Amino acid sequence: MEKILVPGCKLELNEITSNKEKETVTYLSQIYDVDGDANRVSIAMPYNEGRMVVLSMGMRLDAFFYSKAKMYRSRVKVVDRYKTNNLFVLVVELETALKKVQRRQFFRYDVIMPVKYMKLDKEIGALYDRLGELPESVLEGKLIEGQTIDISGGGIKFAGAKFEKGDRVYIELEYMLGMVAQKLKVTADIIDSVNPQGRRDIFHNRVSFENVKNDDREALIRFIFEEERKRMQLERRN
Numbered sequence: 001m002e003k004i005l006v007p008g009c010k011l012e013l014n015e016i017t018s019n020k021e022k023e024t025v026t027y028l029s030q031i032y033d034v035d036g037d038a039n040r041v042s043i044a045m046p047y048n049e050g051r052m053v054v055l056s057m058g059m060r061l062d063a064f065f066y067s068k069a070k071m072y073r074s075r076v077k078v079v080d081r082y083k084t085n086n087l088f089v090l091v092v093e094l095e096t097a098l099k100k101v102q103r104r105q106f107f108r109y110d111v112i113m114p115v116k117y118m119k120l121d122k123e124i125g126a127l128y129d130r131l132g133e134l135p136e137s138v139l140e141g142k143l144i145e146g147q148t149i150d151i152s153g154g155g156i157k158f159a160g161a162k163f164e165k166g167d168r169v170y171i172e173l174e175y176m177l178g179m180v181a182q183k184l185k186v187t188a189d190i191i192d193s194v195n196p197q198g199r200r201d202i203f204h205n206r207v208s209f210e211n212v213k214n215d216d217r218e219a220l221i222r223f224i225f226e227e228e229r230k231r232m233q234l235e236r237r238n
Helices: 124-131 214-236
Strands: 012-013 026-035 040-043 060-067 070-084 085-094 099-101 114-120 144-149 155-160 169-176 182-195 204-208
Touching: 012 214, 026 085, 040 182, 060 085, 099 124, 114 155, 124 169, 155 182, 169 204, 182 214
Parallel strands: none
Antiparallel strands: 012 026, 012 060, 026 040, 040 085, 060 070, 070 085, 070 099, 114 144, 114 169, 144 155, 155 204, 169 182, 182 204
């Protein structure tokens, strides 16, 4: 466990529910300490929508740990809580062995950011598949500017032109991770494209990334966690 789970490792905690119609509540956190002998992990008190959440003793959750661009899952149980150096800590016990998973759904972070996109026809799509990127000469004058509505490690939702379900698009998203500028360049599939209520000129498009590089996904997930943490700190001050 020590080799996979280390201090600073990010994780999601999902409430376990038998009601399939009820939306799963997801909490974000990161590892504070690891006790491999007791199969226990100390984590920062998790948060949801920018607010810290104090989970109940004995509560069981599904935990998804992000480690070295991979994701691992375990069922965990809350066994202790304490405070150290002004940090509220939750101790969870791993009740099942860590299992590497391929997961389509990631925590969605609501944020408005500029995004550039274009629809891919078969010819340009084949060019991207062959080169792993698109030359600037192909992109010049064709990228359309839009705005994100939410982002995740698996895709984004953005406001822009109308698409059909199954359309393939090229996405460029720029953001800052700490002091380092990042630029995600990836293809994606349109999951849905719908008019928001009261608007006919804008469509909300949800896309799922295709074959995103592990380093790119890891950087995007780190950005989401850091932005959510900063949002939480700001709300605490207010």
